[in-house]
Amino acid sequence: MPTTTRGRRTRDALISAGREILEQCGLSGFSPETVAQAAGVSYGTFYTYFESKEDLLRTVVRAVAGEMFAASLVSPATADDAYTRIVEANRRYLRAWAEASKVLRLVEQGADSDEAMREMVLEVRELYVTRGEEGLRRLQGAGLADPSLDPRLTAIALGAMVEQVAHVMYSLKEPLDENEVVDHLSRLWAAAISLRGRPGHEGGDT
Amino acid sequence: MPTTTRGRRTRDALISAGREILEQCGLSGFSPETVAQAAGVSYGTFYTYFESKEDLLRTVVRAVAGEMFAASLVSPATADDAYTRIVEANRRYLRAWAEASKVLRLVEQGADSDEAMREMVLEVRELYVTRGEEGLRRLQGAGLADPSLDPRLTAIALGAMVEQVAHVMYSLKEPLDENEVVDHLSRLWAAAISLRGRPGHEGGDT
Amino acid sequence: MPTTTRGRRTRDALISAGREILEQCGLSGFSPETVAQAAGVSYGTFYTYFESKEDLLRTVVRAVAGEMFAASLVSPATADDAYTRIVEANRRYLRAWAEASKVLRLVEQGADSDEAMREMVLEVRELYVTRGEEGLRRLQGAGLADPSLDPRLTAIALGAMVEQVAHVMYSLKEPLDENEVVDHLSRLWAAAISLRGRPGHEGGDT
Amino acid sequence: MPTTTRGRRTRDALISAGREILEQCGLSGFSPETVAQAAGVSYGTFYTYFESKEDLLRTVVRAVAGEMFAASLVSPATADDAYTRIVEANRRYLRAWAEASKVLRLVEQGADSDEAMREMVLEVRELYVTRGEEGLRRLQGAGLADPSLDPRLTAIALGAMVEQVAHVMYSLKEPLDENEVVDHLSRLWAAAISLRGRPGHEGGDT
DNA sequence: AATGAATGAGGGTTCATTCAT
DNA sequence: CATGAATGAACCCTCATTCAT
Numbered sequence: 045m046p047t048t049t050r051g052r053r054t055r056d057a058l059i060s061a062g063r064e065i066l067e068q069c070g071l072s073g074f075s076p077e078t079v080a081q082a083a084g085v086s087y088g089t090f091y092t093y094f095e096s097k098e099d100l101l102r103t104v105v106r107a108v109a110g111e112m113f114a115a116s117l118v119s120p121a122t123a124d125d126a127y128t129r130i131v132e133a134n135r136r137y138l139r140a141w142a143e144a145s146k147v148l149r150l151v152e153q154g155a156d157s158d159e160a161m162r163e164m165v166l167e168v169r170e171l172y173v174t175r176g177e178e179g180l181r182r183l184q185g186a187g188l189a190d191p192s193l194d195p196r197l198t199a200i201a202l203g204a205m206v207e208q209v210a211h212v213m214y215s216l217k218e219p220l221d222e223n224e225v226v227d228h229l230s231r232l233w234a235a236a237i238s239l240r241g242r243p244g245h246e247g248g249d250t
Numbered sequence: 251m252p253t254t255t256r257g258r259r260t261r262d263a264l265i266s267a268g269r270e271i272l273e274q275c276g277l278s279g280f281s282p283e284t285v286a287q288a289a290g291v292s293y294g295t296f297y298t299y300f301e302s303k304e305d306l307l308r309t310v311v312r313a314v315a316g317e318m319f320a321a322s323l324v325s326p327a328t329a330d331d332a333y334t335r336i337v338e339a340n341r342r343y344l345r346a347w348a349e350a351s352k353v354l355r356l357v358e359q360g361a362d363s364d365e366a367m368r369e370m371v372l373e374v375r376e377l378y379v380t381r382g383e384e385g386l387r388r389l390q391g392a393g394l395a396d397p398s399l400d401p402r403l404t405a406i407a408l409g410a411m412v413e414q415v416a417h418v419m420y421s422l423k424e425p426l427d428e429n430e431v432v433d434h435l436s437r438l439w440a441a442a443i444s445l446r447g448r449p450g451h452e453g454g455d456t
Numbered sequence: 457m458p459t460t461t462r463g464r465r466t467r468d469a470l471i472s473a474g475r476e477i478l479e480q481c482g483l484s485g486f487s488p489e490t491v492a493q494a495a496g497v498s499y500g501t502f503y504t505y506f507e508s509k510e511d512l513l514r515t516v517v518r519a520v521a522g523e524m525f526a527a528s529l530v531s532p533a534t535a536d537d538a539y540t541r542i543v544e545a546n547r548r549y550l551r552a553w554a555e556a557s558k559v560l561r562l563v564e565q566g567a568d569s570d571e572a573m574r575e576m577v578l579e580v581r582e583l584y585v586t587r588g589e590e591g592l593r594r595l596q597g598a599g600l601a602d603p604s605l606d607p608r609l610t611a612i613a614l615g616a617m618v619e620q621v622a623h624v625m626y627s628l629k630e631p632l633d634e635n636e637v638v639d640h641l642s643r644l645w646a647a648a649i650s651l652r653g654r655p656g657h658e659g660g661d662t
Numbered sequence: 663m664p665t666t667t668r669g670r671r672t673r674d675a676l677i678s679a680g681r682e683i684l685e686q687c688g689l690s691g692f693s694p695e696t697v698a699q700a701a702g703v704s705y706g707t708f709y710t711y712f713e714s715k716e717d718l719l720r721t722v723v724r725a726v727a728g729e730m731f732a733a734s735l736v737s738p739a740t741a742d743d744a745y746t747r748i749v750e751a752n753r754r755y756l757r758a759w760a761e762a763s764k765v766l767r768l769v770e771q772g773a774d775s776d777e778a779m780r781e782m783v784l785e786v787r788e789l790y791v792t793r794g795e796e797g798l799r800r801l802q803g804a805g806l807a808d809p810s811l812d813p814r815l816t817a818i819a820l821g822a823m824v825e826q827v828a829h830v831m832y833s834l835k836e837p838l839d840e841n842e843v844v845d846h847l848s849r850l851w852a853a854a855i856s857l858r859g860r861p862g863h864e865g866g867d868t
Numbered sequence: 869a870a871t872g873a874a875t876g877a878g879g880g881t882t883c884a885t886t887c888a889t
Numbered sequence: 890c891a892t893g894a895a896t897g898a899a900c901c902c903t904c905a906t907t908c909a910t
Contacts, residue, residue, distance in 0.1 A: 048889085051894060070359055076880065086896045088882085093894095097880065150359060152422075153276055166422065190441070197426065197434045204414030209407050216358070216372065220403065228403045235396070236442040257869070282905065292871045294908085303905065460910085463873060482771050488901065498875050503902065505873095562771060564834070565688055578834065602853070609838065609846045616826030621819050628770070628784065632815070640815045647808070648854040669890075694884065704892045706887085715884065 046093065055093045057083040063104045067146040074101070098158055101151070105161055108147045109168045115140040126188055126239060131230040133179075134206055137172070138226060141210035144168070149211065169207075173199050180237060190238040202233050252299065261299045263289040268310045273352040280307070304364055307357070311367055314353045315374045321346040332394055332445060337436040339385075340412055343378070344432060347416035350374070355417070375413075379405050386443060396444040408439050458505065467505045469495040475516045479558040486513070510570055513563070517573055520559045521580045527552040538600055538651060543642040545591075546618055549584070550638060553622035556580070561623065581619075585611050592649060602650040614645050664711065673711045675701040681722045685764045692719070716776055719769070723779055726765045727786050733758045744806055744857060749848040751797075752824055755790070756844060759828035762786070767829065787825075791817050798855060808856040820851050 046052045061083035066074050076090040076097055094100040115136060148165050176199030183189035206229055212218045213225060233239075252258045267289035271280050282296040282303055300306045321342060354371050382405030389395035412435055418424045419431060439445075458464045473494035477486050488502040488509055506512040527548060560577050588611030595601035618641055624630045625637060645651075664670045679701035683692050694708040694715055712718045733754060766783050794817030801807035824847055830836045831843060851857075 046894080048893070050889085054894075075878095085894095088896055088898095089894075091881070091883095153356060153359075169418075193437070194430070194434060197430060198438065200418060200424070200426070201411055201415050201431075201435055201438055204418060205407055205411035208410030208414035212375075212406060212410060218406070220406075224400070224403060225407075228400060229407055231399070232404065232407055232442040235444055236438040238441055252869090254869080260869085281903095294872060294906095295870055297906070298869065458873080460872070462910085466873075487899095500875055500877095500903085501873075503904095504875095509901070565768065565771075581830075605849070606842070606846060609842060610850065612830060612836070612838075613823055613827050613843075613847055613850055616830060617819055617823035620822030620826035624787075624818060624822060630818070632818075636812070636815060637819075640812060641819055643811070644816065644819055644854040647856055648850040650853055664890095666890085672890085693882095706885095706893060707891055709885070710890065 051093075054083070054085055054089065057085065058090065058093055058100065059103055059107065062100045063107070063147065066101075066104060066150060071150050076100075102158070102161055105147060105151050105164055108144050109164050112140055112144050112168050113171065126183060127230070127234055130233055130239070131226060134229045134233065135226045137203075137206050138210050138213075138222070138229070141207055142214040145207065145211050146215055149215070169203075172203050172207075175199075176203050183237065183239065188240050193237060198237065202236060205229065205232070257299075260289070260291055260295065263291065264296065264299055264306065265309055265313060268306050269313065269353065272307075272310060272356060277356050282306075304367075308364070308367055308370075311353060311357050311370055314350050315370055318346055318350050318374050319377065332389060333436070333440055335385075336439055336445070337432060340435045340439065341432045343409075343412050344416050344419075344428070344435070347413055348420040351413065351417050352421060355421070375409075378409050378413075381405075382409050389443065389445065394446045399443060404443065408442060411435065411438070463505075466495070466497055466501065469497065470502065470505055470512065471515055471519060474512045475519070475559065478513075478516060478562060483562050488512075510573075514570070514573055514576075517559060517563050517576055520556045521576055524552055524556050524580050525583065538595060539642070539646055541591075542645055542651070543638060546641045546645065547638045549615075549618050550622050550625075550634070550641070553619055554626040557619065557623050558627055561627070581615075584615050584619075587611075588615050595649065595651065600652050605649060610649065614648060617641065617644070669711075672701070672703055672707065675703065676708065676711055676718065677721055677725065680718050681725070681765065684719075684722060684768060689768050694718075720776070720779055720782075723765060723769055723782055726762050727782050730758055730762050730786050731789065744801060745848070745852055747797075748851055748857070749844060752847045752851065753844045755821075755824050756828050756831075756840070756847070759825055760832040763825065763829050764833060767833070787821075790821050790825075793817075794821050801855065801857065806858050811855060816855065820854060823847065823850070 046055050058079060062074065062079045065078055065082055069078070074097070076094075077087060079100065080087050080090045090100075094103070148168065151161050151165050173196070177195045180189060180193070180195045180198055184191045184193070184195065209225060209229060213220050213222075252261050264285060268280065268285045271284055271288055275284075280303070282300075283293060285306065286293050286296045296306075300309070354374065357367050357371050379402070383401045386395060386399070386401045386404055390397045390399070390401065415431060415435060419426050419428075458467050470491060474486065474491045477490055477494055481490070486509070488506075489499060491512065492499050492502045502512075506515070560580065563573050563577050585608070589607045592601060592605070592607045592610055596603045596605070596607065621637060621641060625632050625634075664673050676697060680692065680697045683696055683700055687696075692715070695705060697718065698705050698708045708718075712721070766786065769779050769783050791814070795813045798807060798811070798813045798816055802809045802811070802813065827843060827847060831838050831840075
């Protein structure tokens with residue numbers, strides 16, 4: 045662990061270089077050599093701060109996961125309206141995944157031999173599932189959502205929808221308009237759980 | 251291309267060995283040597299049938315994609331009822347992805363340098379999106395689904411939901427009951443597009 | 457393990473190249489690269505036959521130890537006379553160690569992390585000690601050697617003498633005449649155990 | 663060369679840390695980093711006092727060799743009796759080698775590229791050989807030892823015996839009782855040169 | 869067609885040494 | 890003097906591919 049300012053700067057440079065390379069080139073382009081070059085330091089310096097390639101990978105994933113956690117803690121009380129909250133949640137969710145999924149997906153499969161990292165990824169996903177689950181449970185309790193839906197299963201499915209759309213749009217570069225996507229995801233989500241209280245949809249489909 | 255029976259058998263053995271290794275060990279375990287061993291043939295024989303490692307990879311992906319295409323062609327006219335058709339589609343979709351996604355996901359990211367393969371994967375996805383899109387358009391035309399939804403965007407989003415749930419359940423081994431999942435996915439799907447004609451849901455929520 | 461003739465030849469070439477390098481350059485000069493070069497094969501070929509640098513080292517040590525064992529099995533019944541047998545034993549011992557000690561000594565200390573190899577070396581030494589011990593016990597039983605000497609301790613000490621002289625002479629290149637050395641070692645050995653029956657020394661020192 | 667007290671202390675700490683590491687871990691564990699750590703100083707400080715790794719190695723060897731020289735100068739006139747003197751010499755010899763051989767043996771082979779160090783080791787050995795040689799010559803002159811033995815060859819051989827026994831006992835950890843070993847070495851040594859004047863052995867073996 | 873030996877560029881890591889603070 | 894970051898050559902090993910049999 046670096047004790048001097050210079051050391052910390054170098055370490056940070058390596059971490060962010062690592063993340064950039066991971067996002068742009070994938071795991072196969074992620075090597076101590078390329079990372080060191082991108083960080084503007086010499087080859088051996090890499091090993092001053094990281095025990096191994098995997099060590100940096102873990103560190104990057106930890107940082108990304110940390111951001112996800114932090115992003116998820118942003119106060120959800122932006123609106124009274126349930127639908128508006130869903131829109132907000134989806135927008136944030138989508139953007140958070142846009143950044144994180146590039147890295148997290150790589151780890152999901154690529155990181156053989158490092159069970160710990162895989163679990164970190166699963167924990168992030170679980171966090172989102174749990175939040176969705178609790179939100180749905182609250183809506184059901186308030187009589188605002190279809191009470192016959194299993195909260196966990198529903199949260200998994202709708203979370204999966206948003207995550208995968210983020211992947212399709214940001215990683216696979218499917219050319220979609222972000223606002224339209226957020227709008228549709230939110231409407232689909234709301235309709236899927238038969239959300240009431242949405243302006244203009246109050247009456248259902250009589 | 252092999253002309254003799256023996257040749258064809260050897261080639262097939264290599265392909266299915268390659269697929270098994272890909273599904274079980276991922277890209278990192280996929281090497282000419284391991285594949286040859288798994289196929290029970292000698293080391294150099296690999297290059298009798300494939301120009302390179304990527305050549306086999308392409309071949310395997312082509313096979314998997316072919317199965318997806320084939321599975322998707324199964325007559326959708328199993329039921330008159332729109333909801334029952336959705337249930338059936340989701341069940342088949344889920345299972346088809348269960349097999350295919352193991353391989354296709356790897357390719358999505360891992361196969362740098364082979365744009366052709368990436369496109370193959372995108373084509374498979376596009377096929378499903380197009381089918382969902384057309385189905386939705388038909389339902390909208392018949393007045394059975396929310397006409398304000400963009401068919402393509404909706405098909406992408408709901409397809410994404412099913413695909414990602416398949417991934418979570420089969421690859422990440424989230425312990426879920428397949429029947430319950432199919433049931434929920436179908437209900438969510440139906441509700442999301444405000445499907446009418448579903449027995450017992452006809453009246454909406456007056 | 458090589459199945460073809462060519463393979464066996466290459467493997468043997470690597471082993472003997474490895475041994476030569478060990479004898480001439482020591483452990484520090486012993487690298488897959490130098491060995492492969494000395495054997496006239498390419499770099500990677502080394503790993504066709506040996507899992508690692510240590511694997512070849514083990515193999516070489518095993519071969520050297522094997523030769524030592526073989527040399528030690530040469531019939532000791534070359535003469536009825538105990539002294540002549542000692543002379544013969546010392547001559548053979550000296551020559552065997554001349555070859556082996558170059559390699560075995562390196563291993564004794566250098567091979568960190570490979571306890572198995574160290575034990576192999578100790579076993580070779582033990583073999584010689586045991587043989588010396590048994591020989592002395594026989595002489596003592598026949599009333600031909602000082603019965604008050606501890607056979608094992610004596611065998612260790614006298615074996616140590618011969619081994620170390622071999623080292624000094626052959627490895628450190630102390631310029632000594634081999635015949636004189638054998639003669640003195642034998643006389644010192646015989647006198648040390650108060651061997652009787654030596655022609656011309658029968659009467660002791662009255 | 664350090665001028666301040668603190669400087670001298672740091673230098674000494676490095677030297678004794680170096681020696682300890684050499685004795686316990688061998689040459690492979692002997693690095694500027696490990697030595698600096700063991701001495702409790704920072705990484706770069708090493709090069710304040712030593713030009714290179716080899717520089718410290720030389721310094722350590724010089725110190726060890728110096729101790730050997732010093733130990734050898736201890737007055738040998740502790741007893742009139744020749745046999746008692748041999749016993750005493752062997753005991754001191756054994757203990758001196760116990761300490762020194764750990765370091766000296768490493769150098770004998772490991773220190774490629776540093777002929778100077780090798781010679782230092784050989785000089786130490788030569789010192790002991792010369793002393794043994796002279797001792798034997800004196801005994802022969804006094805009619806107390808077999809006059810037909812070549813003094814140098816005999817000194818080499820018997821010195822080799824003691825040195826190698828020390829190695830076997832202290833480095834290879836052969837479990838032997840030190841007193842018994844000294845006793846046997848002395849008896850073997852005395853008998854080997856047909857030493858007269860040993861109480862109770864005066865008469866030879868008539 | 870099948871075999872398995874041969875190849876060597878490339879990847880991860882270590883470590884003796886230098887240098888700026 | 891002391892510190893610890895920076896350096897890069899050297900080392901061990903892997904593996905996709907070629908080639909002689």
